[in-house]
Amino acid sequence: METTATASVLMEIQPTILKFTKMLASVLHLEVEIVDATLTRIAGTGPFDNNLGECLNTNSHLLRYVIDNKKEKMVIQFHNDPLCSKCDSRNNCTEKAFLGVPIIINDNCIGVISLVAVNFEQQLVIKKNVQMLCDYIRHISAIFVEKIVEIPDSKIVSNRFFNTLIENMDQGVIMLNKDDVVMLSNHAAQKMLGVTEHNISSLSLKISPLTPKEGFDRGFDQYLVIFQDQKILLTGQLHPVEDHRLFLMAFHQSHGKDIDPLNADAPDIHQLIGNSKPMRTLKQLISRIAPGQSSVLIAGESGTGKEVVARAIHGLSKRRAQSFIAINCAAIPEQLLESELFGYVKGAFTGASAQGKVGLLQAANGGTLFLDEIGDMPMMLQAKLLRVIESREVTPIGASKPMPLDIRIVSATNQNLQNYIAQGKFREDLYYRLNVIPVNLVPLRERKNDIELLMHFFLNLHSIRMDYSYPGMTQEVIEILNAYQWPGNVRELSNLMEYLVNIVPSGEVIERDLLPPHLFSIPIKPRRQDPVTELTDDLNKAIAGQSNLEVMEKQLIEEAMQRHRNKKLAAEELGIGVATLYRKIKKYELHDC
Missing domain, CATH: 3.30.450 (Beta-Lactamase)
Structure with a gap:
């Protein structure tokens, strides 16, 4: 069989060779290059993953040696090999080691499978495993010759060479x-x-x-x-x-343990990350209310993910194929908010666009309108919004007649709207229209079991977005972040993970010294599953004089009293008696909470 006649065989099975090349490089952690007898590159990885189908005209002395002599060639020190003395790139060569194995058919070499090291770690792999690598590459060569595309996958899996390589x-x-x-x-x-x-x-x-x-x-x-x-x-x-x-x-695993038993009663809503009891309860609630038409009011601290919940409700509703329109009532100046919401017709006012403007209410027709920071909506617009909800129609500014409207309103706030009503800042009738279905989001510090999963989620998310490899983090860092109280909630955690992805050196793991200074002083303590038990233990330690826990105790009491004006309810949430709560209020001077 003539070489010229058989050289095209490798190109004919190129799809198979490309798949094997990628697998080979991943398993061996080496770069792979495969050429035919004419030095045409059939496949390659890393620096050799280009110019496929083109002939290598220069600096291919090692490959030519394997083809001409029909035998293997290994080079560990390029500067010491006679073949490399002919290379015009010898002084700036980036290759550290080479192992080439011929592909033989009927005593003719039709190509070369070569393993190449481009760094010192890969060089060491070739140097220490020459015999095993040679045996394995010979086997791959035989597979190509036998046209592996016609061989069942079971024979690949059962092959003793492959098994030996994987097991070791x-x-x-x-x-x-x-x-x-x-x-x-x-x-x-x-x-x-x-x-x-x-x-x-x-x-x-x-x-x-x-x-x-x-x-x-x-x-x-x-x-x-x-x-x-x-x-x-x-x-x-x-x-x-x-x-x-x-x-x-990967060799380094930040998290190799069972993160949480699967919960058959918790719907899988992929936008909502967490398996803690509050998150399971939230997912169940969303799955029940999403198919309906009633208005939803989402309450929670800043950064708890209110818009994520709103989008999840829309995504599980019958309106999911229609628009989801979001507007932040606090971010738009009061004088512009009305025209943004209701739109206007041509010539409605001085400076109006000649074409008019479609308002967000109309843009959301058939879909969902999300009103974030609803507590910051001016009173005048609250009255107009109430009219829209009751009449199911909207009148753009300057229009003579209303237009029918079919929307579902999901609103959100981090304010206590009942206090706003008492202060005359929010209409009570609108509140009850919006708060048909209340959804309360707990802060991240009350979802301790979710913090670690969220760390990895955001670390992975930002790594992918910035096209970086996932870095992982040490157990010490995980414990520090678990102990932190996260006043900025999930948003703060996401921002920190983005910061760490940006500053961690490529290929390294996030360690304590990469954390921002305000996290250095966080005391590391064992995580507990029961928040009531955790609070009780913290109170006992605070009595013993641990000032850092006194700060935590004060913060927890403040937050409980803000959620419950009734001190009995606040004491029940904290897991302490009412008399104990009054003593703590006096101790920390919290009478105005």
Whole structure:
């Protein structure tokens, strides 16, 4: 068989070669380049993932040597190899090591599979595993010759070379078939999942990214791994390989334990991250009220995610195919808010657009209108909004007749609207129209069990958005952030994760010294599951003279009294007696709360 006649065979099976090349590079942590006998690049990774289908005309002495001599070639020190002396890029070469294996058919070399190190870590991999790598690459060469596209996937999985390579890897590896059943795993993966080789065989395993992603296919991500009654958060890479998926676990795992038992009674609303009891209750409530038409009023501190909840309600409603229009009543000047909401017709007032303007109420027709910071709406507009809700029609500024309107109003506030009503700042009749279904969001400090999951969610989200690899964080950092009170709630946590993604050096893990200064003094204490028990213990420690817990105690009492003007209800929430609460109020001078 002539070389020229067989050279095109590799190009004919290029799709198969490309898939194997990607898998090979991921498993071995080396760069891969495959060329045919004419030095045409068939496939490659890293710096070799370009100019596919083009002939390499220069600096290809090592590849040419393998083709001409039909034998393997290894180079660890390029400056010392005679073949490299002919290379005109010798003095600025970026390659640290090379291992080339010929692809032989009928005693003719039709191409080369080469493994290349472009850094010192990869150089060490080649240097320490030469024989194993040679054996494995010979096997890959044989697969190409036998046209692997016609070989069943089961033969690949059962191959002893592949099994040996996977089992001897330090990082966990799992291969799933198209039905998400485990076909192959190594000891490291079994240890990470807490199962034995016998138990993992034919186990059904669901692996999905923690953060929805589009077009992001490099670096490590956070994945939820679900099997039996467990849900585990792991860092790794998920690669499609024909009808299979290969999951490569990272060496560093910020979170390898069971994050929370699955709750059959908690709906899966992917916008809402958390498995704590308040979040499960919230998800159940949203799933019940979303299909209806009634107005919803979402109350909660700033940064608790009120708009996220509003969008979740819209997304689960019958209006989800229509518009979701959001407006922040506090962010728009009072003189512009009316025209923004109601719109205006041509010539309605001096300076009006010649074409008129469609108001947000009309823009939301058929969908959902979200009014954030509703407490800051001027009284005059409150009256007009009430009229719209009652009549189901809207009259743009300057219009002579109203237009029919079909919207669902979801509003939100971080204010106590009942106090506003008492002060004459908010209409009572509008309040009851908006507050048909009240939804109260708890602050993040009362969702302690969700903090760690949210850390990883936002860390992963911002890494993907900025096209960085997921960095992970040390257990010490996780404990510090769990102990923090998060006055800015979920928004503050998201901003901190974005800050850390920006400053952590590439390839490193987030450690304590990267945290902002105000977090350095946070005392680390064991997490507790019961917030009442946690508060009681903190009170006892405060009595013993621990001033940092006294600050926490004062803050918790203040917040409870702001939520409950009735001191009996506040004491019940805190888990203490009314008499004890009065003593604490006197101690901390909280009479005006």
